[in-house]
Amino acid sequence: MKYRIVVLAKQVPDTRNVGKDAMKADGTVNRAALPAIFNPEDLNALEQALRIKDRFPGSEIIVLTMGPFRAAEIIRESLYRGADRGYLITDRKFAGSDTLATSYAISLAVKKLEPYHFVISGRQAIDGDTAQVGPQTAEKLHLPQVTYAEDILDIEKDSVTIKRRIEMGVEIVKSTLPVAITVHGSAPSCRARLAKLVMKYKHARTITELQEETKDYTDLYSHRPYLQIDEWTVADLNADAEMLGLSGSPTKVKKIENVVLAHKESTRLTADDKDVEWLMQELISRHVIG
Amino acid sequence: MNNIFVYCEVSEEKSISDVSLELLSKGRKLANELGVKLEAIVLGDKIENLEGNLYPYGVDVIHYADDKRLFPFLTLPHSTLLIDLFKKEKPEVVLFGATSIGRDIAPRIASALRCGLTADCTSLEIGDHFENRTQKEYKSLLYQIRPAFGGNIIATIINPDTRPQMATVREGVMKKEIVNPNYKGKLKSIDAKGLLKDEDFIVQIIERHIEKSKVNIKNAGIIVSGGYGVGSRENFKMLYDLAEVLGADVGATRAAVDAGFEDHERQIGQTGVTVRPKLYIACGISGAVQHRAGMDQSAQIISINTDPNAPINFIADYTIIGNVNDIIPKMIKYYKKNSK
Structure with missing residues (x-):
């Protein structure tokens, strides 16, 4: 049995390492100051896809990512780890999309890849932490969904058994195929890049990237068509522009506030023994502790 | 204006989870501010003393589906029942716990109803909005407030044009408060047998290992x-x-x-x-x-x-x-x- 697996992955600013220059004076985010990375749980999702391919040779992994031109990096990273091909969903008309508009665009892209058996993504992306795009894409594709997946335990012909990691423990569920799965960060980490795949795909480029290259790749690409990363625009997806971007997004940002801390009159102490002892006496005498 | 709904999760002990009681308490306050009713939705199997437990939180209506296939939680049957209910009742606001259940089902419903949803709110308020672009004024919207972007900003999110306005909130963020031990509402039953189809059960639970958390x-x-x-x-x-x-x-x-x-x-x-x-x-x-x-x-x-x-x-x-x-x-x- 061979499966077709669509992996949804996002390039995100690394919000875990936000420096002081990450915020502009007007309180908006300076994205340029943040390194762009492969969303961590999407890497867990890619690993689950690779494991299916390990067990069922000849299976195919197709990575979809939506974002600006530089998000093509996500597709290259996936190719280096064993994905077969990828598409960059990119268009200015997507700007300002909330999770509903995003899942609409992604669901149209997934439909172009029919017949597929799995749609696998990370549970959530670290820039928004909403965990909404996975289930919303599943709904638009009329697929059953299994969220918080930790491992794919078994695949029979047209069904899959999945372990879920939920608050109080684990749950083992079985679903028919096709299915949408969102993978939790407790799932196995993604394998490293393979040197031979890095060699094979290091010149993989989108059309936009090729236009910016100083070297002429025409000859290389005619021999190695797999190096071409396709871009899908609103027109390619045959999408209704009203359902994208700001007009397709029911949620609006009313207000963004830079975090201003209310300064409390804090008692400043040092690590000296007398300071620490004073604090413990103070807390005991005020019955906060003891 | 239509009413505020809270999706109530059923705990392992077959009672209503704390996070849902906290949301009912917040929902009651929002309902008072808007002058509307508070409605609870419970999809479960033989929940004990449901009315006695929920009415004191100021619940006016409990929508209850009693069917053994509804516990433990499964996405598809629960979303089928909720989507049907929301299409009929057209809630103004719907609140969910930001748990592995709420965060699983709320986005699926928001997608089906094409409405807005904000995850992990740390505060909910009622307020107005004036849209400069269209010169349109909106009264009494739900302000969905949450930190964003690595915590460097606090965002206030609104859904001006779509209903219901939906939000998820983590356990412990809102305070659980009984408003009146003698408060009385009414129970409306949901026809689960009539609404659920075989295809709602294509995902099955094979095993569960749930432990009561030792950490408190x-x-x-x-x-x-x-x-x-x-x-x-x-x-x-x-x-x-x-x-x-x-x-x-x-x-x-x-x-x-x-x-x-x-x-x-x-x-x-x-x-x-x-x-x-x-x-x-x-x-x-x-x-x-x-x-x-x-x-x-x-x-x-x-x-x-x-x-x-x-x-x-x-x-x-x-x-x-x-x-x-x-x-x-x-x-x-x-x-x-x-x-x-």
Whole structure:
């Protein structure tokens, strides 16, 4: 049995390492100051896809990512780890999309890849932490969904058994195929890049990237068509522009506030023994502790 | 204006989960402000004393589906029933717990109804909005307030044109409050048998291993909490030593959990637990807004940090500038010396 697996992955600013220059004076985010990375749980999702391919040779992994031109990096990273091909969903008309508009665009892209058996993504992306795009894409594709997946335990012909990691423990569920799965960060980490795949795909480029290259790749690409990363625009997806971007997004940002801390009159102490002892006496005498 | 609905989760003990009771309490206040009713939705199997438990929170209507196939939770049958109910009742607002259940089902429903949804809100308010672009005025919208972008900003999200306005909220963020022990509402039953089809059951639960969590930091009186600055899982043991001496519990920030120093069930903050202890000892915690959202209502805060300008220091009552590894053993020593 061979499966077709669509992996949804996002390039995100690394919000875990936000420096002081990450915020502009007007309180908006300076994205340029943040390194762009492969969303961590999407890497867990890619690993689950690779494991299916390990067990069922000849299976195919197709990575979809939506974002600006530089998000093509996500597709290259996936190719280096064993994905077969990828598409960059990119268009200015997507700007300002909330999770509903995003899942609409992604669901149209997934439909172009029919017949597929799995749609696998990370549970959530670290820039928004909403965990909404996975289930919303599943709904638009009329697929059953299994969220918080930790491992794919078994695949029979047209069904899959999945372990879920939920608050109080684990749950083992079985679903028919096709299915949408969102993978939790407790799932196995993604394998490293393979040197031979890095060699094979290091010149993989989108059309936009090729236009910016100083070297002429025409000859290389005619021999190695797999190096071409396709871009899908609103027109390619045959999408209704009203359902994208700001007009397709029911949620609006009313207000963004830079975090201003209310300064409390804090008692400043040092690590000296007398300071620490004073604090413990103070807390005991005020019955906060003891 | 239409009513406020709360999707109530059913716990392992077949009663209503705390997070849902907290949302009913918040929902009651919002309903009073809007002058509308509060309606609860319960999809489960033989829930005990449902009416007696829920009406005191100010619930006017309970929509109840009693069917053994509805527990444990499964996405498809629950969403089929909710989508049908919301199409008929057209709620103004729907609230869900930000749990593995609420965060699974709420987006699916938002997609089906094409309405807006905001995850992990730390505050919900009612307010107006004037849209400059269309010169249109909106009255009494739900302000869905949450930290965003690594906690550097606080965003207020609204859904001006679509209904219901939906939000998820973590357990512990809202306060559980009974409004009137004699409050009376009415029960309406949902026809689960008639509405559910075979295809709603294509995902089956094969096995479950659910343990009641041994960690109960939500109700701890004193919390010793560690951040990335603690440095290692090994160093976290010192926090446990201090906690044991003080009769405290141990918490952690997301950065410490992500780094593998501590388990997720001890995570405090927007995507973890919200706590309100009488004393919070923040060790090596810089104090991102997501973390502060989960602990800033602590009665007393001590910050131990090498960085005098760490944001946490500005909300602390006591700031000790220095290394956690030096200071904690001294705290243990001088507590023992002075507590006799």
